[in-house]
Amino acid sequence: MNPAASAMSRMMLYVVLATVPFSAYKTSVYGIGVLVHLLLCVAACMVTEFVCMRLRYRAGRPIDTSAILTGTLIACCVPALAPWYVSVFASVAAVGLAKHAFGGAGSNVFNPAMTGYALLLILFPEAMTRWPAESVTSFDSIRAIFGATAAGRWDTLTGATSLVELRSGLGQMKMLGEILTTGDNAARGLGTWGTASIVAGGLFLLRMNVIRWQLPVSTLLGAAFCAGVLSAIDPDRFASATFHLSTGGILFAAFFIVTDPVTAARRGKARLVYGSGIGVLAILMRTLSAYPDGVAFAVLLMNALVPLLNELDRPTKPPSAARADVA
Amino acid sequence: MLDFLAVIIATATANNVILNQAIGADAALSQSQSAKHALSLGLLTGVAIVVSGLAVFFVDQYVLTDTGFVGLRLFVIVLITAAITLPLDAYWPSHASTNTVARGPLVLANTTVLGTVLLSMRDPASVTDTVALLVGHALGFLAVLLIVASIRQRVTRARVPTALRGGPLLLIVIGLLALAASGLDGMTSSS
Numbered sequence: 001m002n003p004a005a006s007a008m009s010r011m012m013l014y015v016v017l018a019t020v021p022f023s024a025y026k027t028s029v030y031g032i033g034v035l036v037h038l039l040l041c042v043a044a045c046m047v048t049e050f051v052c053m054r055l056r057y058r059a060g061r062p063i064d065t066s067a068i069l070t071g072t073l074i075a076c077c078v079p080a081l082a083p084w085y086v087s088v089f090a091s092v093a094a095v096g097l098a099k100h101a102f103g104g105a106g107s108n109v110f111n112p113a114m115t116g117y118a119l120l121l122i123l124f125p126e127a128m129t130r131w132p133a134e135s136v137t138s139f140d141s142i143r144a145i146f147g148a149t150a151a152g153r154w155d156t157l158t159g160a161t162s163l164v165e166l167r168s169g170l171g172q173m174k175m176l177g178e179i180l181t182t183g184d185n186a187a188r189g190l191g192t193w194g195t196a197s198i199v200a201g202g203l204f205l206l207r208m209n210v211i212r213w214q215l216p217v218s219t220l221l222g223a224a225f226c227a228g229v230l231s232a233i234d235p236d237r238f239a240s241a242t243f244h245l246s247t248g249g250i251l252f253a254a255f256f257i258v259t260d261p262v263t264a265a266r267r268g269k270a271r272l273v274y275g276s277g278i279g280v281l282a283i284l285m286r287t288l289s290a291y292p293d294g295v296a297f298a299v300l301l302m303n304a305l306v307p308l309l310n311e312l313d314r315p316t317k318p319p320s321a322a323r324a325d326v327a
Numbered sequence: 328m329l330d331f332l333a334v335i336i337a338t339a340t341a342n343n344v345i346l347n348q349a350i351g352a353d354a355a356l357s358q359s360q361s362a363k364h365a366l367s368l369g370l371l372t373g374v375a376i377v378v379s380g381l382a383v384f385f386v387d388q389y390v391l392t393d394t395g396f397v398g399l400r401l402f403v404i405v406l407i408t409a410a411i412t413l414p415l416d417a418y419w420p421s422h423a424s425t426n427t428v429a430r431g432p433l434v435l436a437n438t439t440v441l442g443t444v445l446l447s448m449r450d451p452a453s454v455t456d457t458v459a460l461l462v463g464h465a466l467g468f469l470a471v472l473l474i475v476a477s478i479r480q481r482v483t484r485a486r487v488p489t490a491l492r493g494g495p496l497l498l499i500v501i502g503l504l505a506l507a508a509s510g511l512d513g514m515t516s517s518s
Contacts, residue, residue, distance in 0.1 A: 304478065304507060
């Protein structure tokens, strides 16, 4: 394996390691279903990767480890009681469609994990709401994932996430304060431990120089700014920036998705525009569109703009001269 | 004002001509060799959409409806869009090297313009709504054309599987773009 490829797969390994605290937190809250989906996603990604490499090259080429990361990231987003085929579908689409159709690792335009997840949101909207209620046994989780749950039992097994609750509450013309204080909203957000598990992973990646600070910081600032402006305009309808940052996928995406070196913008200014664009779009989609959480769509939209952003932020000097300047 | 902006944004993204209405998809496939060319053609089409859309609106409101010739609507719309698009295309300051290519999409640009103008007709129509829809469609068309052109430049350097090279991959790109834009669905109804 050449040095660049081995450096890349070491980085991928660090990112997988950094998601461990969050996966552990998610398992402790939502039960064994999280681990089942993790296994399903990683296995499906690896099999797809293997099949695609075989189809494209015939001769044995080393399997790219980024498929493990893609599987891990999808598993972090999928609800713990979703049926098994949801994870498999997202993994196959992520590796096959978003990565190999575009020329394989390093050439993909759209983030594979978010492509898979966004497809799930569109194709299996009902399955994507199956977050377990508080007391769900391991036996029930596994039965739910492999399709042995009677139709009438879902109501007792699943509970609405805070973003879904916020949306349906606003739909019933309730005031924001009322929605956030009644119901078990506090238990449904990320909570202190969930936030800590994501931030710990993110700090680890920053410490190991795997990710650059510009991307997560600009994403979070963009989201906080947009949520702040909206809630200043109409505090009864739009939740505060703190609520938005501590629920759903924004924090997770800021550290683990936006920072993907292949699909993110390359240079400083373009990076800031890319990150803050995701933050702003994610909040706009959450508050104004038909989906409770829009991070995946926001990431894909900004992914599409990356080639243009890179083009606009191209250095005026040729790269060799610029490097000589730095030295 | 906010409603006006929301209609423009929703029309440009969630109801995009290329991504959602599949009218300009042929233009996005064939006219995206370079960003510069895409910009030129996108601007031309955008201007043509807005100008002929407004012309159609006024003719429809104050000539056809008043005189009772509503049956001639489609015929008149085709004539107006052609009469505006042809001279615009002929005198459009396009990049010299792409000049001959720019002549080619005459018909393509026309179907995009005609389709978009028809899409922007509402009953009952108001001038602000029509302007918002037209500007939204024009911006959406331009944006997707630019994005597809820039992505196309990037994927030509990649080792794309032979069967997917060119058109097939561009169709996948447009499909994934539509997936991303669907995240903005429902923006106008809730605002």
